[in-house]
Amino acid sequence: MSVAGKRILLGVTGSISAYKSALLVRLLVKAGAEVQVVMTDSAQQFITPLTLATLSKRPVLSAFVNTQSDRPGDGSWNNHVDLGLWADALVIAPASAHIIARCATGLCNDLLSAIYLSARCPVFFAPAMDVDMYHHRTTVDNLRRLESFGNHIIEAEYGELASGLIGEGRLAEPELILAKLNAFWAVPSAPSGLSGKRVLITAGPTQEPIDPVRYISNHSTGKMGYAIANAFAKAGAIVTLVSGPTSLPLPDPSIQRVDVRSAQEMFEATQMAFADADIVVLSAAVADYTPAHPADQKIKKKETFFSLELTKTTDIAATLGTRKQPGQLMMGFALETDNERENALKKLYAKNLDWIVLNSLRDLGAGFGHDTNKITVIDKDEQIHEFALKSKDEVAQDLVSLVKKSL
Template sequence: MTGKRILLGITGSISAYKSALLTRLLIKAGAEVQVIMTESAQAFITPLTLGTLSKRPVLTRFVSDEAAGTWNNHVELGLWADAFIIAPASAHTLARCAHGLCDDLLSAVYLSAKCPVFFAPAMDLDMYRHPTTVENLRRLESFGNHIIRAEFGELASGLVGEGRLAEPETIVQTLETFWSIDKPENPSSPAPYPLPLLNKRVLVTAGPTQEAIDPVRYISNHSTGKMGYAIAGALAQAGADVTLVSGPTALPLPHPTIRRVDVLSARQMFEAAQVAFTEADVVVLSAAVADYTPAHPADRKIKKKEDTFSIELTKTTDIAATLGAMKRDGQLIMGFALETDNERENALKKLYAKQFDWIVLNSLRDAGAGFGHDTNKITVIDKDEQTYEFALKSKIELAQDLVNLVTQKLASA
């Protein structure tokens, strides 16, 4: 980002404290940063802090010096910038920009901007889910703006859910990726390589779940998440807006634009997936979710006493079946089946029972396939029972094969 000129808009949100680190990271990456703050933002972080970090006076009003008659020219600012990032973007600011209201410097610069604009929303859980906010985000995106989705986690209210400002590192990575793949010299020329899933929203679940027995022990499985992470990376490389709901794994984020939601238990995975499912165009359910969980997990470590020990288990929510029942017209779902016996029969039952468009079948009988390997061997069956056989190959290569099936289906639709 060396030499890039970036406007950083900061609005009234507790997440404004992260803008100091964001400013510093942008400067460190070689960018010039001009901060614009709303009046309410100044209640959370001072212009002095951000002016010191950006090495430029922070702009807060149209008129900079009434006595001298000088003002901050919003048109010139809009022409100066290579990118305008509004982070955090409060619900109020999203609504104003979505409807063209122009009562402060930040919104006037937004309406004047000739550069790409990125909104990174931050607010409480229910505000972020509210239909008004959802519609405002869609409206802004329809104008050609870019949305850096809020993250899942603990919020200032004490609630846990979606609404946290994306981490500053994620915002910087998003910008770097944008400029690396979307900068043709001639605006009318095609992108450097095709992005067949551009503007498509995709949910991917990956990895195992852990079901607590006590604070020390848990029930889990051998899934490493490698297949799901490879699929998420291939989808993002194809231009999709990917939300990756991940069980515990040591794997790195496969693509900088992916928004990862980390979970532990089957319940947490269901709750996170349910949120992302409502907006997803494509859903890939590759996680190995526990079918059962301890009915009464202990709050203290269970000591070894008896020769035998029993744990009462209860069924977890069937994520695939529940989401499949919520499926809307045009939405595509890909499920996975790891089988040891009657593979095709069991896979077909799952395909129809859970309203999948594809079922990806692999067998533990096949050498080099299944958990832990860098390779896999799969058979894909669609809802018309058309079968696609893929030989043993790397999971990265297979991920691209699966993305090709999704792309072809969307193109034919």
């Protein structure tokens, strides 16, 4: 199953990213969906109803009562109840902070919010706003409230925003929104031992700020962690991916990605999701040290020698290991250059892990940046599982197989 043959109500609200709604309408129609666009008044300041009507092949609705320009010769009204019953899904994209607040609190002063309150179908919100608005406690609480009602949130993405700031708040790309809808109606595959299991995965590097333009980081690309997330998702697990900065696309639309930058942010995000996780895979390359006093302004080049005071970051694996509950499984990674197995075993026990995945930088084609990897896995019983050089997708499948066997 997919969006083909589905009736989609697309709500468009006031946001600069409303231009993406045209692309979304085109994708939905091309995929075989019937699309009825409903616009708020403010949305029409960013994109014209004519554009969306042409693409959807339906008049755009915006008011309770049709005017002559809406439907020539038709003096009827737009029945929000009938529209709510007609739809197989209501998708609000972009969803401004204003519409999110109205829907979360039950305010109903326009056609779109009236349809939302009348809808019996699944509802998807795709937020779009500036980074500070998106992270404001009010917006966060409103999104959680909407989610608690059974609505689906398509998280905003990280990137450059219209304000010039960089952060979370960009509307999810139309292709991702379509993929989320397709995944919602997808026929579930045969259950596996991982179906319904909650898996928490960390991936990518962290960036530790020195000043507003410089940071300490490492060569991790996140490829291994993203491959692992994809493998668990394909096996039926519910995956949360806490990702450091990377250019990689989300490998599976069902994965919930949480974007972070620093080691502290990664610790906080991982800590929040840890209690609900059945399986935890810590594959991120987290900085061991961070500048003790990041500068507020760009540091000017003056002295011949420059000293930087560093302080230890929180050891995520060790901290979570002390909080591990019976039944939880944890897998850590160790990238070593010498005394590989000895150092990996120390980490296995010191951090209360069930497996340690050992990478050696002395193995060609393994480690950061490659599409391949060569791993040795040591479990808590000190059994050693050695694998040949493989693609990272194949390595991820090997790791998932080890977890399945333990279950």
